[in-house]
Amino acid sequence: xxxxxxxxxxxxxxxxxxxxxxxxxxxxxxxxxxxxxxxxxxxxxxxxxxxxxxxxxxxxxxxxxxxxxxxxxxxxxxxxxxxxxxxxxxxxxxxxxxxxxxxxxxxxxxxxxxxxxxxxxxxxxxxxxxxxxxxxxxxxxxxxxxxxxxxxxxxxxxxxxxxxxxxxxxxxxxxxxxxxxxxxx
Numbered sequence: 289x290x291x292x293x294x295x296x297x298x299x300x301x302x303x304x305x306x307x308x309x310x311x312x313x314x315x316x317x318x319x320x321x322x323x324x325x326x327x328x329x330x331x332x333x334x335x336x337x338x339x340x341x342x343x344x345x346x347x348x349x350x351x352x353x354x355x356x357x358x359x360x361x362x363x364x365x366x367x368x369x370x371x372x373x374x375x376x377x378x379x380x381x382x383x384x385x386x387x388x389x390x391x392x393x394x395x396x397x398x399x400x401x402x403x404x405x406x407x408x409x410x411x412x413x414x415x416x417x418x419x420x421x422x423x424x425x426x427x428x429x430x431x432x433x434x435x436x437x438x439x440x441x442x443x444x445x446x447x448x449x450x451x452x453x454x455x456x457x458x459x460x461x462x463x464x465x466x467x468x469x470x471x472x473x
Contacts, residue, residue, distance in 0.1 A: 305347045
């Protein structure tokens with residue numbers, strides 16, 4: 289690969305990573321009002337990895353989290369700052385990165401076959417739920433008192449399972465279509 293081609297490839301990579309970090313931010317601002325309102329952040333994470341692949345998708349998620357950590361209002365409700373990450377639900381945001389990394393690992397091990405992509409999104413979601421739930425329990429217990437696993441699952445996971453499965457289905461279909469339109473080097 290020539291120096292010009294390598295530079296062009298890196299430039300495209302940086303642009304795609306930035307675009308998908310912004311997409312995740314936009315998805316975090318979209319709140320669907322339900323009994324328990326939910327955002328489209330996980331959809332953005334699944335799209336980033338689905339379209340860009342594991343490495344670039346994971347980097348897009350990392351950029352999104354770092355932007356939020358330094359105070360750029362990219363999180364739900366146009367919020368940002370380290371305080372958001374350190375609060376009860378910050379573990380779910382950190383969990384997005386681990387979701388992306390799990391998806392990347394599965395893609396690296398077993399390829400991009402449709403069944404693997406869907407499975408990697410589901411496993412990534414489970415990892416996000418696990419990290420976020422543990423984080424929530426630790427922070428909540430430290431700040432408000434003991435809380436049971438069943439209670440936290442009822443607050444933070446169970447209401448989101450069906451919407452998140454719908455987001456996985458949409459991200460799977462859309463990422464396959466978008467990937468055909470996006471010139472990847």
